[in-house]
Amino acid sequence: MAIVEINKEKCTKCNACVAACASSIIISQPDGYPRLFPKADEFCMRCGHCVGVCPTGAITHQEMPPEQCPTIDKKLEPSFEQVAQLIKSRRSIREFQDKPVPRDVIESVIDVARYSPTGHNGQEVQWLVIDDKEKIKELTAIGVEWFRSMAKGNDQWALEMQGILRMHEIGLNIFLRNAAAIVITYAEKNNPIAATDCAIALSYFDLAAKAAGLGCFWNGYFYFSAQTFAPMVKAVALPEGFTPYAATCVGYPKFKYQRIPPRKPGRITYRP
Ligand SMILES: Cc1cc2nc3c(=O)[nH]c(=O)nc-3n(C[C@H](O)[C@H](O)[C@H](O)COP(=O)(O)O)c2cc1C
Incomplete structure (x- = not known):
């Protein structure tokens, strides 16, 4: 055939x-x-x-x-206004209820996010979910070590790290906050399109998670450290040759947003 x-x-x-x-x-x-x-x-x-x-x-x-290959149910297609509302009202959520997110809920969101586009339809994005409280505690401590290693000097980055450390010293965990889970998209290190694929997949996750009643905040600090800082690389323990390209902290939001804060207008250029 x-x-x-x-x-x-x-x-x-x-x-x-x-x-x-x-x-x-x-x-x-x-x-x-x-x-x-x-x-x-x-x-x-x-x-x-x-x-x-x-x-x-x-x-x-x-x-x-x-x-x-199910038939597309036209009745379920959201209007432009509904999609706009979802995208504009999505916020980075940094304060969560003290309750776990069941794995089947996270899996149902990943089941949607896996439909994101991938370069050459490679579909090489993989998902790591860390939802064990003790493991998240361990990663928080390693994160603080990473901030410490990055806090030397007087450049903008070092000053930011020093600020974060000061907050941790007074008991504010602004690294992983009180997230119930960390969701990471990862792929092979030598795949040139993987960073983009993983970022798109996690963006889809972020939006679908909101629709599922969850809240997320992207965590650049987490995946930067998990790419390069040996103790974090070891603790995250991806298979050899793989690296994390994006990560988000997930939980049930503690607060509901009532308004949409403004963003810069789209800066659009047309070539004549
Ligand atoms: C690539 C990336 C990395 C981010 N890293 C962090 C982070 O480490 N910690 C954090 O609190 N927020 C992080 N954010 C969230 C941004 O601060 C947030 O998107 C921005 O302030 C706008 O807020 P909004 O997402 O609610 O519109 C990150 C966002 C992106 C896209």
């Missing part, structure tokens, strides 16, 4: 599959049905656009059985 099969009884020769094929392995024919490029299975990106776009269900992809 070819990687993509076109059922000629159902195909209307609309060529939507040709237009949608990201790998250009489906070729239009002047007067006939679209056909496959030679060695299609080698070049196919497995993005499923051909299956997704076909208006008559004429396409079968060898690796995408129909039960894995």
Whole structure:
């Protein structure tokens, strides 16, 4: 069986599959049905656009059985206003209720976030969830060590680290706050697109988490330290050759936001 099969009884020769094929392995024919490029299975990106776009269900992809390709429920599509509201009202949440986030809730959010775009449809993003209180305590202590190692000197960064340390000295944990879990996206170190893929995936997580009643704040300090600071690298313990590219702290928000603070206007340039 070819990687993509076109059922000629159902195909209307609309060529939507040709237009949608990201790998250009489906070729239009002047007067006939679209056909496959030679060695299609080698070049196919497995993005499923051909299956997704076909208006008559004429396409079968060898690796995408129909039960894995549900029909899009148009009734569930949010309006522009609803999407705008979700994006604009999402805030970095830094104070959480003292209750754990069940793993199945985090998994349901990741189950949505995994649909984020990835370079060449690589889907190389992996997820690490740290939700053990003792482990989070251990990571907090290592984080403080990292701040200490970064606090030397008088440059802007060192001054910021000194400020954070002063807060920790008076008992304010502004590193991981009182998050119930840390969610990290990671991938191979030598994958040039992975940092972008991981950041997009975590952004999707962030938005879906809000819709699921959770709150998050991105934690740059966490993933910077987990990329380079040996004790943190060891404690996070990713497989050899992998690195974290993004991280967020998660929990049930303690407070509800009532207003949307302003942001800079979009600075848009058009080239004539
Ligand atoms: C890449 C990145 C790293 C961040 N790192 C931290 C962090 O380490 N600690 C923190 O409290 N907030 C962190 N934030 C959250 C920002 O401070 C926050 O997005 C910004 O203040 C705007 O607030 P908003 O997210 O509520 O719109 C980070 C955000 C991004 C995008």
